[in-house]
Amino acid sequence: MLMDRFQYVQRVVLKFWQRLRTEYIENFNEKVCAVASTQLTQLLNAVKARTEWLDLLTLKQLKELMHTGKFYELAV
Secondary structure (H helix, E strand, O other), X not given: OHHHHHHHHHHHHHHHHHHHHHHOHHHXXXXXXXXXXXXXXXXXXXXXXXXHHHHOOOHHHHHHHHHHOOHHHHHO
8 A cells, every 4th residue: 555655656756757858858958857857766765765654645635745846845
C-alpha cells in the first residue's frame, strides 16, 4: 500500500515534469534541463525518504498538494 502511494506520487511528479519540459524548458539550453532533472530526482528521493509521512496522507490529499505546489515544500 505504501509503495503504491509512492508510485502514484512518482507518476504525478513525472507527468508534471513532462508538461513543464514541453511547455517551458525546450526553449532553454541543455544545462537548464540538466538542473531541472536533478531537482526532480532530489524531489523523488525526498518523497521516498518520507514514506512514513506519506502513509498518513490519502491519495486525494497528495494530489491536492501536488496541484497547489505545496508538496515540494513539505517533501524536502
